Amino acid sequence: MDLFNNLVMGFSTAATASNLMYCFIGVTLGTLIGVLPGIGPSATLAMLLPMTFGLPATTSLIMLAGIFYGAQYGGSTTAILVNLPGEASSAVTTLDGYQMARQGRGGVALGVSAIGSFFGGTIATIFVALFAxxxxxxxxxxxxxxxxxxxxxxxxxxxxxxxxxxxxAIGMILFGLVTGLVGTDVQTNALRFTFGFDDLFDGMDVVVVAMGIFAFSEIAMNLDISEQRERFLSKVKGLYPTWQEIKQVLAPCTRGTIIGTILGVLPGGGPLLASFSAYTIEKKIAMEPGRFGHGAIEGVAAPETANNAAAQTSFIPLLTLGIPTSGAMALMLGAMILQGISPGPLVMTNVPDLFWGMIASMWIGNGMLLILNLPLIGMWVKLLTVPYRLLFPAILAFCCIGLISFDNNTFDVFLGAAFGLLGYIMVKLGCEPTPFLLGFILGPMMEENLRRALVMSRGDATVFFTRPISAVFILLAAGLLISVILPSVQARRKEAFSG
Amino acid sequence: MIKSGQDFLAGLLFLAMGVFILITGWDLPVGTARRMLQGYFPSLVAWLLCLVGAILSVKGVITPGAPVPRFAIRSMLPLIAVVAFGLLLRPAGLAGAVTVLIFISSFGLSFRFLDALALSIFMIIFIWLVFVKGLGLPLHLWPGL
Known part of the structure; x- marks a missing residue:
């Protein structure tokens, strides 16, 4: 009954009035920002993270988790209604979701997406509680x-x-690893790559870096696309699917949950891979695959369920190993460190109320999303009618305030702009920013562990191959790398990501 | 001839970055594997970065792919606006800095004077209500206050 007691502890932590309130604020703000076209969950988290600094650790992480689900859901809303995915993970939702909206079934698509997300989120939360x-x-x-x-x-x-x-992507990781080392080396107290700037002595903050490479560069990219996309915003009505439609999506949602739950745990898997795989599988086993891409309800239900389940289980590696697997998780990790929690397997024993409180709040947050989104959908739709030329200067202003709210330091503003430029150039060159952020956050941790491992082995690098668990990880990594270089896998990978 | 300008350029950038780290980190002592000093890990990563950059740029020369992307000057406006915000924050206060930020960035997409003005006023009121009064952040709306 350990699990039961733990869950009770979790729910009693998460269900305090202030935690519930911040969870609610998080979910609402997350959806609000996430709905804005071109702003994905990572950018949303970076924008809103500074608001959580003043809160106690558990409360701030509960709020951040709420922001994350909210942003994820907000992104789906935009994908369905205006065909603009906020982040790659909701790109696949546009395929059938937008078609449904054009046929006047946008309401049902949103409803199914909310209900499916809740369903997937619930199962995934149980999985997290059991497996973590x-x-x-x-x-x-x-x-x-x-x-x-x-x-x-x-x-x-x-x-x-x-x-x-x-x-x-490997280049971006390496680039990120070095960037993460800027500042004072913990071991030797030596300054590295600070170029004489006092403000770099403590290194760069993950929020500043993420604000630059996600939020600023996304806005810069959006201005690149000169032509206005077709916006189809009819009145959204009839959110609730019919009984017939529920029966139709029951199996896809179940499959989506399983796929999402499993893929969410894998590094780099997360919501993106989950939604693509769920969609591809539904299309493969469908009686009439031709319906997909023309408003098939399964094509919305399965990926939406899968990406929410995966969003949930991607917390597993973060909470148990201290290893982030996506941009959003890297920011959560940064927030944990800022709150003075050292991520890793000890989080569960050292601060059990935080650990279980967060798990319980995942479920509560998902429930809130369901209750919040269905009635408030009209408001989100209104927000989508605000022209982008008014939205993006306002978003920029909020980002800047986020940057100075740290410690009123304008250096962070300039640094954010510099990373914005870097992010823009890299995206233009076909390099994704997420691996950069993962490298950035893991850089100091990798160096530290490499150092300690080599000290313990007296400088013998074979230690990584002679210790069995370590050897398995290295072999898995090598296997993955070799397998993708094979031409046959390369072709299939291309096919999978082209939807 | 270069078959993929995009890959070639990305490779060159990684290569340049790797070389830059090696040069600026030249005076950092490396130490030994047994006793790694501050230069060990950065130079290891920098060499790998050079390697990836070199492979990528060679790949850009021999295998076909995307051409050199077009960079839009207009896309720089939001970033210029952010820098202006940073420069003006102390001398002009938050209100002034936000107004300039909004005006500069608005040029990026069909600029209308009245819209930008209205948005600036709206944002200043919003910031005052939410961030200063609501969240109690120590922000100074006006210079010297």
Whole structure:
């Protein structure tokens, strides 16, 4: 009954008046910003993270998790109604969701997406509660060598399972790793790559970096696309699917949940891979695959369920191993560190109320989303009618205020702008910003573990291959890397990501 | 001839970055594997970055792919606006900095004077209500106040 007691503790933490309120605020703000076209969950988290600094650790993480689900859901709304996915994970929703909206069934698409997300989120939360303690207990036996190899595996996994060029993603990771080292070296107290700036002595803040490479560069990219997209915003009505439609999506939602739950745990898997796989599978096993792309309700239900389930289970590696698998999780990790929590398997034993409170709040947050979104959908739709030329200066202003709200330091504003420029150039060159952020956050941790592993082995680098768990991670990473270089896999990968 | 300008350029950028790290980090002592000093890990990563950059730029020369992307000057406006915000925050206060930010960035997409003005006023009131009064952030709306 350990699990039961833990869940009771979690719910009693999450259900305090102030935590419930901040969860609610988080979900609402997350949806509000997430709905805005071109602003994905990572950018939303970066924008809103500064608002949570003043809160106690548990409350701030509960609020951030709420922001994350809210942003995820808001992104789906935009994908369905205006054919503009906020982040890659909702790109697949546009295929059938937007077609449904054009046929006047946008309301049902939104309803199914909300109900499916709740369904997937619920099952995934149970999975997190069952599986996370197990993984944490395994991770307790990890030494520095295991951690280093695990990070290699995680980073390679993130590269292989993500879309786009592998070589470019590896380049972005390496670039991020070095950027993460800027500042004072913890071991030797030496300054590295600070170029004489006092403000860089403590390194760069993950929020500043993420604000630049996600929010600023996304806005810059959006101005690139000169032609206005077709906006189809009829009145959204009839949110509730018919009984017939519910029966139609029951199986796709179940499959979506399973796919999402499993893929969410994998490094680099997360919501993106989950939604694409769920969609591809539904299309493959459908009686009439021709309906897909023309407003098939399964094509909305399955990926939406899967990406929410995956969003939930992507917390597993973060909470148990301290390893982020996506841009959003990297920001959560940054928030944990800012709150003075060192991420890793000890979080569960050291601060159990935080750990279980967060898990319980995941479920509560998902429930709030369901209750919040269906009645408030009219408001989100109104927000979508605000022209972009008014929206983006306002978003920029909020980002800037977020940057100075840290410690009123204008250096962070300039640094954010510099990362915005970097992000813009890199995206233009076909390099995704997410691997950069993962490298940035893992850089100091990798160096630390490499150092400690080599000290313990007296400088013998074979330690990574002679310790069995470490060897498994290295082999897995190598296997993944070799497999994607094979031409046959490359072709299939292309096919999978083209939807 | 270069078959993919995009890959070639990305490769060159990684290569340049790797070389830059190696040069600026040249004076950092490396140490030994047994006792890694501050230069060990950065130079390891920098060499790998050079390697990836070199492979990518060679790939750009020999295998076909996307051409060199077109960079839009207009896209720089939001970033210029952010820098202006940073420069003006102290001398002009938050209200002034936000107004300039909105005016500069508005040029990026069909600028209308009255819209930008109305948005600035709206934002200043909003910031005052939510961030200053509501959240109690120590922000100074006006210079010297």
């Amino acid at each position: 303690p197990f993984l944490a207990s395994v991770a307790l036996s990890f030494g520095p060598a295991e951690y280093f190899s695990l990070m290699i595996f995680g980073l390679i996994g993130a590269v292989v399972l993500a879309s786009g060029s592998i070589l470019k």
